Amino acid sequence: MSKQGSDWWRGAVIYQIYPRSFMDSNGDGIGDLKGVTEKMPYIASLGVDAIWLSPFFTSPMKDFGYDVSDYCDVDPIFGQLEDFDELIEHAHKHNIKVIIDQVLNHSSDQHPWFKESRSSRDNDKADWYVWADAKTDGTVPNNWLSVFGGPAWHWDSRRRQYYLHNFLDSQPDLNFHNPDVVDALLDSVRFWLERGVDGFRLDTANYFFHDLELRDNPPKQEIVEGSIGVSLDNPYGYQLHLYDKSRPENIAFLKRLRALLDEYPGTTTVGEVGCDFSLKTMAEYTQGTDKLHMCYSFDLLTHDSTMTHIHKTMSTIEEGLGTGWPCWSMSNHDVERVASRWNHGKANPAKSKVFMAMLLSLRGSVCLYQGEELGLPEAELTFEQLVDPFGINFWPEFKGRDGCRTPFPWTNDSKGGFSTIENTWLPVSEAHLPLAVNVQQGDRHSVLHAYRDFLHFRKHHPALIDGDIEFLFSDDDVLVFTRTHKEESLIVGINSGEQAHFTAPLSYEVRNIVMPEGLKIGEYENHKMILPANSVYIGKIVS
Missing domain, CATH: 2.60.40.1180 (Golgi alpha-mannosidase II)
Structure with a gap:
């Protein structure tokens, strides 16, 4: 049986939905909230406890929703607030909780807060973002790097200062050292709590605070290709990120956030933690009952699928976790699909089933990414088909995130049952069509049936959920x-x-x-x- 009560999240299985690619209800080639609602019976049939919706907020879509220009509204391409309310209602009727992404570290440069902040050095929101003077020779304030390539600083001619951006230069970092910023962000969290959401997935949960002294990050003593956050074609992995993220001040903010959620019993948080000390940070962020409910790291999002690695990762977190609680994921919208990543680039249904049973048997909650239950491999795209700025910047050594974000294959026709038009925002992968839902539902030994059967089997064994x-x-x-x-x-x-x-x-x-x-x-x-x-x-x- 599914767990009930305020601790439902312990051992829960959370199904991540990337709305742009799940179901297009209005024929514009982009998935939307009504599409998610339409497919709620399918989601319920899987036996998951909750869904996690990637961002659907108002956005110029430079990073496809992870650049928010209004924290309290729905972008028109996804629908309206009423569509979100309807989605919540339908999910709850199917006993499915709803978790939404909160991108608090940074906003879009089109957010009214940033437009005011950059207008002068003495306006009401002048220090709502991280601004710094150039060095005397005009160069950037320090050696911090953007995850998406190049310096983490962008020159603004109006203020004649640099602003910090850990990701795209159109995603300026908010200044969490300013209490007014924290208050405003928590107000936006309350907005969604009042609409009935059951929790939040916190994007880049360890990035909120930066070092006020802007000290340089030291170099890594040893650079290991393929370790967390390290790719030799991206200089970001060459630094030990001591000062631009995972700062001790994060803890106080997480306590304030938890206090807010405690006003709404039964809600939860899951934080994304990506850093050089991810397992240690997971423990710090989830111990006790006054910070995050759970965290997940990138430790199972690498290319290492050996059971030696799995054992080492699990043992390390168990030894240091104390009263904290982990959440594990093999795939998400930012990494190559696990069916390719852990199967040497090719789909292998037998291995997909084994890795599924492993993930769902380990201690912790679980995030499953849409299409994982079909054993979908990474979609192959040409450079001309890419829309992800990360992939475009680092092509061809790194092909970006588009290959895991292509439309979900509901049927095995040319459009995949995703949309009524051919020219969807990303192309439907031909390699995915033989693995479509309608095909696998007719095969009792498919990956889809294995997921459904195991998820329902798991509900009847408390030891697998919370043991x-x-x-x-x-x-x-x-x-x-x-x-x-x-x-x-x-x-x-x-x-x-x-x-x-x-x-x-x-x-x-x-x-x-x-x-x-x-x-x-x-x-x-x-x-x-x-x-x-x-x-x-x-x-x-x-x-």
Whole structure:
């Protein structure tokens, strides 16, 4: 059964929807809020507990909604406030919670706050953003870099100063050291709470504060290609980001945010944390009951899919988490789809099912990205088809984020059932059509059915939702652990490689339980777990 009450979020499965690409209800080639509402029965059929909506706020769309020009309204391409209210109503009728993205670190340069701030050095909002004088030679204030390439400072001729932007230069950073800024942002959070949202996903939750002294970041002592935030074609990964993010002042803001949410029982927060110390930061941000409810990091969004890496990541967070709570994700709107990233560039339904069972069996809440349940691979796009400024800047070494954002394939016709027109904002991927919903619904052994079956199976096992975890074994292919909650204790074996076996402690007496269809199931006999290639075993420990 689904968890009820104010702690519903512990162990919850949250389905991330990128509205531009989910369902186009009005035939303009762009997904919208009415499209999400239309597909609510499908979402409910998956067995998820909540949806997370990527930004739908008013925006010039330079970064496709992550550049907000009005925190309290819906952009016309997605609909109106009434459409959002209708979405909330339909979601709640299906017992689905609604979490929305909050992009608090920065706004659009078209936001009225920034327009006023840049108009002079002495207006009412002059210090609502991070402004700094040039060095005596006219160069930028320090060595901070933008995630999207180049210096994190942009010259403004009106103020004759630089402003800080951790992302695009059209996304100026708000100055959280100004209490008026914090008050205004919290007012915008309250606006959505009053409309009935159940929580917030906090974009770049560790970026809110910057070092007031604007000290230079030191270089990394060791640069490892493929580690968190590091790509040798982007100089951002060459720095140790001590001063431009993950500042200690963030904690006080998170406490104020939590106090606001506590006025609305049953609401929750999940923070995105990307930094050199992400697991440590996750622990700091979620310990106790006065900061974030949960965080997720980029540690499972890398190319390393070995069970050794999974075990190390989980063990590290368990050792330092204390009373905190993690949230895990294998995919989102910013990274290559997991079906390609963890399968050497090709879709592999058997491995997709194994990784799904692993993710949904680990301790923590889970974010699933739309299309993950179909095993969609990364879409291949030409340079001419790109719209993502990140991808355009770093092409061809890095192809950007468009490949994971193409329209969702509902049917296997040329338009994918997404829109009534051919020229959608990004093209429908031909490689996705054989994996469309209508195709997989007719195949009892599809990835879609495996997700649905396992998600519903999980609801009947409290140990998988909120139980403690103990790791028994790992190598690059195999991970074995237990989950325990009150009277229920389960042993879980995951194998993403060739056939393997594991000998359990003699004290374990294990009884087989009925597993979902569509998965390749291992065996357990005489304290030995036998795991065929790409298989899963879950059994009940009875003594």
